[in-house]
Amino acid sequence: MSSVIAPTPDGVDQYFWDGVARKQFLLQKCSACGALRQPPAPMCSECNALEWETQEATGRAKVYSWLVSHHPTEPDADPRIIVVLDLEEGVRFVANLVECNLADIRFGLPVELTWVEYPSMNREAPQILPQFRPTGDAA
Amino acid sequence: MTKRSLSDQAAIVGIGQTEFSKNSGRSELQLAAEASLAAIRDAGLDPSDIDGMATFTLDSSDELLLMRSLGLQEVNYWSRAPFGGAGANTTIMQAAAAVASGACKHMLVWRAFNERSGHRFGQPQDPGTTVGWNWYLPFGLDTPAKIYSLTFQRYMDRYGFTNEDFGHYPVVARKHAATNPAAWFYERPITLEDHQNSRWIVEPILRLLDCCQESDGGVALVITTPERAKDMPKPPVSIRGIVDAQLIHGHVMFNYYQDDLSRYEENYRAASRLWEMTGLGPSDMDVATIYENFSPIVFMQLEGYGFCKAGESVDFVKAGHIELGGTIPVNPHGGLLGEAYIHGVNNILEGVRQIRGEATNQVEGAEHALVAGGRGGMVLGKA
Numbered sequence: 001m002s003s004v005i006a007p008t009p010d011g012v013d014q015y016f017w018d019g020v021a022r023k024q025f026l027l028q029k030c031s032a033c034g035a036l037r038q039p040p041a042p043m044c045s046e047c048n049a050l051e052w053e054t055q056e057a058t059g060r061a062k063v064y065s066w067l068v069s070h071h072p073t074e075p076d077a078d079p080r081i082i083v084v085l086d087l088e089e090g091v092r093f094v095a096n097l098v099e100c101n102l103a104d105i106r107f108g109l110p111v112e113l114t115w116v117e118y119p120s121m122n123r124e125a126p127q128i129l130p131q132f133r134p135t136g137d138a139a
Numbered sequence: 140m141t142k143r144s145l146s147d148q149a150a151i152v153g154i155g156q157t158e159f160s161k162n163s164g165r166s167e168l169q170l171a172a173e174a175s176l177a178a179i180r181d182a183g184l185d186p187s188d189i190d191g192m193a194t195f196t197l198d199s200s201d202e203l204l205l206m207r208s209l210g211l212q213e214v215n216y217w218s219r220a221p222f223g224g225a226g227a228n229t230t231i232m233q234a235a236a237a238v239a240s241g242a243c244k245h246m247l248v249w250r251a252f253n254e255r256s257g258h259r260f261g262q263p264q265d266p267g268t269t270v271g272w273n274w275y276l277p278f279g280l281d282t283p284a285k286i287y288s289l290t291f292q293r294y295m296d297r298y299g300f301t302n303e304d305f306g307h308y309p310v311v312a313r314k315h316a317a318t319n320p321a322a323w324f325y326e327r328p329i330t331l332e333d334h335q336n337s338r339w340i341v342e343p344i345l346r347l348l349d350c351c352q353e354s355d356g357g358v359a360l361v362i363t364t365p366e367r368a369k370d371m372p373k374p375p376v377s378i379r380g381i382v383d384a385q386l387i388h389g390h391v392m393f394n395y396y397q398d399d400l401s402r403y404e405e406n407y408r409a410a411s412r413l414w415e416m417t418g419l420g421p422s423d424m425d426v427a428t429i430y431e432n433f434s435p436i437v438f439m440q441l442e443g444y445g446f447c448k449a450g451e452s453v454d455f456v457k458a459g460h461i462e463l464g465g466t467i468p469v470n471p472h473g474g475l476l477g478e479a480y481i482h483g484v485n486n487i488l489e490g491v492r493q494i495r496g497e498a499t500n501q502v503e504g505a506e507h508a509l510v511a512g513g514r515g516g517m518v519l520g521k522a
Contacts, residue, residue: 004279005266005276005279006277007273008266008273009273010271011270013273013274038396039271039274045387064400065289065290065293065296065395066289067285067289067341067342067344068339068342069279069285069341070338070339071284071285071340071341073263073281079342082278082279082285082289094274094275094395096278129278
């Protein structure tokens with residue numbers, strides 16, 4: 001299995017990677033106006049409130065854009081499928097598509113969250129990542 | 140008459156460059172000094188006349204060391220442009236604003252790097268280097284080719300474009316570079332078949348020949364007011380207008396969080412501001428240089444600037460409009476694919492040469508050149 005770059009939490013995104021370690025897929029939500037923001041920010045761009053909380057995402061999404069990388073992070077690694085997803089909650093999220101044949105990828109493909117553990121390129125411990133696979137439903 | 144913003148408030152009076160290579164064999168600071176000195180001499184100035192400096196935040200040469208190398212005696216204004224290739228336009232805008240405001244008299248703008256023999260932009264980014272990258276690097280989204288491709292895919296899907304369609308641009312760029320002795324790909328044109336036979340970098344979007352080069356080299360420009368420019372040796376090139384347009388939710392190379400990724404919104408905004416500032420339009424342009432890290436972005440900008448309608452750029456390019464002799468020759472020097480990748484600044488130098496009438500692949504009688512840089516752009520014209 002290809003190894004991945006483990007994140008270096010930067011202070012703004014610590015809640016997300018803490019959630020990942022518990023297999024929880026968390027979105028940042030403004031406590032004042034309820035706007036979801038992904039990627040997160042310390043202040044709400046809608047109402048400028050500083051208070052925020054998290055909301056666990058359903059993990060249901062549709063493929064908005066995709067690619068197959070033939071220039072992987074490590075030279076000999078297998079090609080990875082990278083996707084931009086429209087999450088059911090109405091925000092975008094970049095992740096990977098797994099358990100999917102190339103020929104079956106299409107825009108709008110319904111996908112669901114699955115957790116996959118990878119060897120880490122820059123840490124001793126393995127890295128778990130939120131990944132997405134086709135639900136098998138029609139669009 | 141009231142001043143229209145930065146329209147005709149500054150002129151480019153000197154340009155200079157080193158050779159473009161894959162292994163310069165010398166320091167980035169030396170490349171910066173060589174290119175800068177060439178630009179200062181081209182302007183008929185002495186290094187001691189330079190009192191302002193601008194470059195990219197990413198440039199490794201610091202201002203004080205470059206002053207000490209060139210012999211700049213006193214600098215009264217300096218600034219740097221954030222992020223990547225869009226910074227090319229921003230440095231010129233900062234320089235124009237600085238001389239127009241009187242903060243300084245003669246601005247030096249430079250960009251120099253060993254981007255092939257040293258740190259290569261096309262290689263995967265180092266892990267955990269920058270705030271905000273955790274949303275991408277763990278998922279393998281770690282090169283510009285991949286990052287841009289997620290946007291290009293939406294554009295392709297919306298209009299039914301294929302990688303082969305985009306291949307028509309690299310063929311033109313390499314054709315132009317083939318007759319430019321300063322280009323890395325001088326005398327090495329390609330065919331569409333060569334393009335289609337090159338390997339996938341990002342399937343089904345980019346092949347190797349869609350990607351700009353990685354280059355070693357340095358370029359520089361000198362900018363001053365139109366009044367001072369009149370007394371200088373080269374025909375002054377006026378900055379007829381210059382704009383940047385950064386939109387909310389953007390990232391250094393993309394904006395995945397806007398509604399419609401198939402539309403290059405920042406480019407449309409830049410174009411409308413530029414045409415408004417200059418009172419000019421696409422039909423007034425005689426030649427264009429268009430920032431092209433990857434071939435699809437040429438097609439998107441041809442539409443954004445209104446040379447053709449949305450979705451019609453592939454037909455426009457196939458009809459020969461962007462070739463020398465066409466209605467709007469694009470990147471006559473070969474661009475970042477054919478000449479070199481000096482972070483887009485070499486495309487500005489080509490705009491200057493075209494207006495001066497001293498380009499190798501000269502568009503006869505060029506009065507106006509668009510220098511398009513994605514989220515920003517400028518129009519150069521005869522003073």
